Amino acid sequence: MSTIYDVARAANVSPKTVSRVLNGDAPVGRETRRAVEKAMAELGYVPSSAARTMRSNRSGLIGLVTGAISLNPEQPSLSGLPDLFIVQGVQKSLEAAGMTLLISDTGGNADRVPSLLRTFVQHRVEGIIFVADYHKQVKLPPLPGETKLVLANCFDAAGTPAIVPDDMQGQRQLVRRMIGEGHRRIAYLTLSRSLVATGLRTEGYRAALEEAGLAFDPALVIEADVTPPDPEAEERLLTRALDQVLALSDPPTAICLGNDRMAVRAYGLLRSRGLELPRDISVAGFDDYRAIAESLYPKLTTAELPYAQIGARAAETLLALIRGEAHSDGTPERVRGRIAWRDSVQPPPATSITISSHGRKTE
Amino acid sequence: MSTIYDVARAANVSPKTVSRVLNGDAPVGRETRRAVEKAMAELGYVPSSAARTMRSNRSGLIGLVTGAISLNPEQPSLSGLPDLFIVQGVQKSLEAAGMTLLISDTGGNADRVPSLLRTFVQHRVEGIIFVADYHKQVKLPPLPGETKLVLANCFDAAGTPAIVPDDMQGQRQLVRRMIGEGHRRIAYLTLSRSLVATGLRTEGYRAALEEAGLAFDPALVIEADVTPPDPEAEERLLTRALDQVLALSDPPTAICLGNDRMAVRAYGLLRSRGLELPRDISVAGFDDYRAIAESLYPKLTTAELPYAQIGARAAETLLALIRGEAHSDGTPERVRGRIAWRDSVQPPPATSITISSHGRKTE
DNA sequence: CGATGTCATGACATCGGTGTCATAATCGCA
DNA sequence: TGCGATTATGACACCGATGTCATGACATCG
Structure with a gap:
């Protein structure tokens, strides 16, 4: 798998210049850019997000915890699947922002949440969305200080930013x-x-x-x-x-x-x-x-539970938090559904x- | 966020020794191990998978592509959700193996697959599972040579390892x-x-x-x-x-x-x-x-479509591929469901x- | 016309782990 | 008892990006 150095050599520029083409964070000469892009295409270069993450602390990952995907044999499918629409909504919004979703499933077992969160931290997610299977109050285990968190389809007593159905x-x-x-x-x-x-x-x-x-x-x-x-x-x-x-x-x-x-x-x-x-x-x-x-x-x-929208709003709220825009007024945001x-x-x-x-x- | 160096200093050992405690890939003295574990706990140390990935080329990530999560407003919910049980099955098996799942959704739009795969490559996934919403033949875009791939609920003409319902x-x-x-x-x-x-x-x-x-x-x-x-x-x-x-x-x-x-x-x-x-x-x-x-x-x-099992088998097959165990006999593996x-x-x-x-x- | 600013680019260090190799101590066994 | 094997540990380079700083060429401005 070719690296930024290979591209730099092929385009006869420095790695840093390739990086600039990749990120568009500094001006690059017209001809140079062309040469770099050609080299990237020819080599089939795909940047390593691991390397980027290490240096810049931006993993491009968002963690999502759900109990939804889980099928609990004891407890057929009462709640079951619908909240996966929330995941869908989240994903769509995040993808548009260039983020990738890391999804973990509690399998209906809340005890596993800490371990899942640990995995997220390992991957240095930039934020976490917690999705509940139905509108409820939750209490999350303490997260390492700065972690950005948004709740979807649930809320907590601590006033964590939350999106719920109206x-x-x-x-x-x-x-x-x-x-x-x-x-x-x-x-x-x-x-x-x-x-x-x-x-x-x-x-x-x-x-x-x-x-x-x-x-x-x-x-x-x-x-x-x-x-x-x-x-x-x-x-x-x-x-x-x-x-x-x-x-x-x-x-x-x-x-x-x-x-x-x-x-x-x-x-x-x-x-x-x-x-x-x-x-x-x-x-x-x-x-x-x-x-x-x-x-x-x-x-x-029937009355729609606007799952997809709840997901989308949760994602948008999280992205805003990551960008550093203060957002939380402590009250859950209510999303209104349509009447079907x-x-x-x-x-x-x-x-x-x-x-x-x-x-x-x-x- | 503390690093392996912080832990090493606190435990009065070298970073490499901390690494050994983490991975258990070489003997470590009883006392030393204890000291390292204590230091890790006190510092709340969580290793950075980005750093590990860079050096060792093992990201611990598996990519999964599905059209399933997507809700297509035009095309209500024929296929809809059930194949999410496949995802659940995959997840469970992968988690047991210490892998994390990167899930992407085509939103019902096959054109987006290449872009999703690119994202996976960026994150240097160790393998990819492709999940179809119903049992069908598929044709995937060419993948960069060595990529490990398993199909779930579908198969292709090229004899890619595949798991389908019986x-x-x-x-x-x-x-x-x-x-x-x-x-x-x-x-x-x-x-x-x-x-x-x-x-x-x-x-x-x-x-x-x-x-x-x-x-x-x-x-x-x-x-x-x-x-x-x-x-x-x-x-x-x-x-x-x-x-x-x-x-x-x-x-x-x-x-x-x-x-x-x-x-x-x-x-x-x-x-x-x-x-x-x-x-x-x-x-x-x-x-x-x-x-x-x-x-x-x-x-x-009714007759069960054993989605969860299909997912589990797909994950196991992929893990075997990653471990380098030749596996594919070119024929899809059929999983039998129960009669409900x-x-x-x-x-x-x-x-x-x-x-x-x-x-x-x-x- | 010199001072200052912007463009375009590169050198270099660095992020945080792990692979490789080296080294010392201890052990098992011929 | 001596030597290879194993245990236990550390030094060091390196993975592949990017942040920082430096440099030269022009452009702009008072």
């Missing part, structure tokens, strides 16, 4: 739009209440109701999922919650589920109770897990509106 | 087991015939029939999907194919679909035709895309068996 706005927009379709009684069967997202989304749900002048009915909001995942409990909770809201004297015409996977199960349960979707009742998910949402019939209306409006939410059936004393629409 | 055996085992449940008429609605996997799986399907002494009926095998994905065409093809086999005078009691996503759609179509699953008809998928297979009702029986036997395949209904002239079972 769960509140997501649910709010979704419910607002459902109300726009004519729904007045909207149930919300949530993920485990222990999740950060659940609190925020419930806020969004209530905000949307309030804006529309609708009363908040606690009977319509039920925690119907658990963390960590447990197929049996999930089944039981969702079934009970569904039956509970359906049995209300004034039952909902639409149901929001905590995520798209819950929505899949809700489809099955509702059908087995003789309801036809989306005619008899509307259903909405959350996450926009496309492999699911687009395959179902009817195609699932598909077919599972339709205007409420006329009968239902009539039955419920909230009828205001015609026919 | 599609033939997967389908064969699946069908064999369905036959074991009593099915005699099994339809197979395949993915696009242009896919490598389709040919192999059809072979497997026929092999299983043959072993059971069942005749192969071409009317039961229909191409019912397209590549690249096109929601409209997919819908049309699957609908037509389903109706076609259901209308046969001797209709199937079970249907194999080309993948799990097709199975999801088949669930919907079959139900909308008044069939109850799994009572009236059995359905099987392929891939074992768990987020789907386990969420459906009934839970989908869930609830969607049940014994055929008695009536159906009676009607079909193949009846051999009772009741």
Whole structure:
């Protein structure tokens, strides 16, 4: 593998001049530059980032830690893959900046984080991005002083720069739009209440109701999922919650589920109770897990978790930190997702509106 | 950041001795070792892989190219994520060997491969793994002579070491087991015939029939999907194919679909035709895309694509190559997946068996 | 016209490890 | 008991870039 010296010799210049051509950090004569470029091409020269790193302390590497890639046989694929979209977003932004991504996976085992970080330090990464599999608070092991760090899809108590999804706005927009379709009684069967997202989304749900002048009915909001995942409990909770809201004297015409996977199960349960979707009742998910949402019939209306954007923003924030631009105001940056409006939410059936004393629409 | 010299001074030894403690490549006195380790701990010393790479030409890095992480907005998530399990498998094996993974994503754009490879060369990766999003033949741009390369989930004409799923055996085992449940008429609605996997799986399907002494009926095998994905065409093809086999005078009691996503759609179509699953008809998928297979009702029986294992084998093969162990026999290594036997395949209904002239079972 | 600044280039030291070779002490065994 | 093998350690050069400083040729300006 040829070196900068080989190129210098071939172009009849000094190595330093070749370096200048490479980095464009000082003027180089037109003819000289041409000669150097020719020599580089002919020799197939590719600079060694190791050598550059050593002298200049810029490795061009960014470390990323995720638990995402990991498939945990015990714990199927609840969180699973989606946060890889975050990685994708990160990668795209970093590549544009000429950085290369070093990805490590905890394999679901938080104990391994220190060891992964050590590997990163060995490679002298210029910054680290920590990606969580779902919106949560984390506590990271202490990092060697100056390390630049950004959190994606999570945040910590120390005010480390963080990018998270705007769960509140997501649910709010979704419910607002459902109300726009004519729904007045909207149930919300949530993920485990222990999740950060659940609190925020419930806020969004209530905000949307309030804006529309609708009363908040606690009977319509039920925690119907658990963390960590447990197929049996999930089944039981969702079934009970569904039956509970359906049995209300004034039952909902639409149901929001905590995520798209819950929505899949809700489809099955509702059908087995003789309801036809989306005619008899509307259903909405959350996450926009496309492999699911687009395959179902009817195609699932849901709120997007803007993973790719979270990744992109995390990368941009980190690059800014590296450039030395102060950035952190201590509050996580919230990224708003789109509403994926598909077919599972339709205007409420006329009968239902009539039955419920909230009828205001015609026919 | 402290260096090996700092450690040497603190431990009162030469830098070379510290190096020996680090690498364990030469005997070091018990007391000396202890002193060095203490000094390293106190100084928080982490060796610079850049420096090591320069002198020893071992970067400890492996490059991995995938189109997988990429989300292509045009082309939803057909292939999408599953091959990330390959990455996971690779990572696990490499980490055990002390290697770090450099991951690059083509973003679905093959033109970017050369540029990604250049980045890898800059970082002096010791080998490269190329991961495809589905089993296919690929043609890679020429690599600088000696580069160690392994293909995962794909293969090329040049006989580059490659690891692929054993599609033939997967389908064969699946069908064999369905036959074991009593099915005699099994339809197979395949993915696009242009896919490598389709040919192999059809072979497997026929092999299983043959072993059971069942005749192969071409009317039961229909191409019912397209590549690249096109929601409209997919819908049309699957609908037509389903109706076609259901209308046969001797209709199937079970249907194999080309993948799990097709199975999801088949669930919907079959139900909308008044069939109850799994009572009236059995359905099987392929891939074992768990987020789907386990969420459906009934839970989908399917053949696993052993992504994690493919990744692990690819990593092991590459490590062997790097160690200089000749390995490539020019034929791709096939990795066999498990059958994920869930609830969607049940014994055929008695009536159906009676009607079909193949009846051999009772009741 | 001399002082100063910019362009273009090179010499040289240096980043932090490790390969090579040398050296001294100790050990095993003929 | 003597000699080759092994243990334990250090001196030194070197990997391939780049930072720093120096130098000469022009250009600009007061």
